[in-house]
Amino acid sequence: MQKLTRIIALSAAVALMSGCVYKRDIPQGNLVNQTMVSQLQTGMSQQQVVSIMGRPLLEAPFDAREWDYVFQLDKAYGDIETRRATLTFDRQGRLADIQTEGEIDNSLPLEGDTELGPATDSSDDFQAQPLDLGVGTQSQ
Template sequence: MQNLIRTVVLLSAATLITGCSYFGVYKRDIPQGNLITQEMVSQLHTGMSKAQVAQIMGTPLLEAPFSADQWDYVFYLDEAYGDTVEKRLTLTFQNDQVVDIAKSGDMDSNVELNQDSGPGPAVEGAGEGTATPRIGPSGI
């Protein structure tokens, strides 16, 4: 009788352990930084003021610590079941005007941030027709 109880307990434990690893864990896309679109980048040109750049791109994610003449816009997307997307835009200013625009990453492709679908809480402003995704360390 004890062998039967041990066998049943062992098989139940093995079933529970393999069941958890079989289905996997739900994952979400994790966007971080400033969203950089092709439309935004195409509007930038040398000679623009900081105010004009801020109107198009928003506030920069990073400013050079020893000089306010360099703004860095960084976007990073860790797709749940796929690749990662990295974009970086560095703007250098002189006398409050853009003198250099350095790009890295694939600026020609726009990233779809589809946070409205799937399980979980709704995104703030969803359903109003004009939801603007808030991007930060938590991904929303």
């Protein structure tokens, strides 16, 4: 009887613990912020745009003159925040139009930024050390 009670208590504890799932914010796509968008000017070449914004997440399949930079932040305990910048180029490959959707600013409000996570070492004297695997080195 005592063994059965332990098994039931252990099963109940495991069932309760499985409900405590750690959730985190999941950023996806190209990070689009106000600093990047404010550097864009009409008349820029595609290469200049790539140097500021990076490669686009989406290029229109039939008309490569439209580039979409999409960023989504799937908040752990909330909604999905979407930022989008659509850049249109003329026939010569020069930036002709910039359209933005969502709140394009310089902040990235991740929920875990203010608290220590489960894998964080909070000691002040912790120093990360490079891991030497000996790959590519020869002993002499």
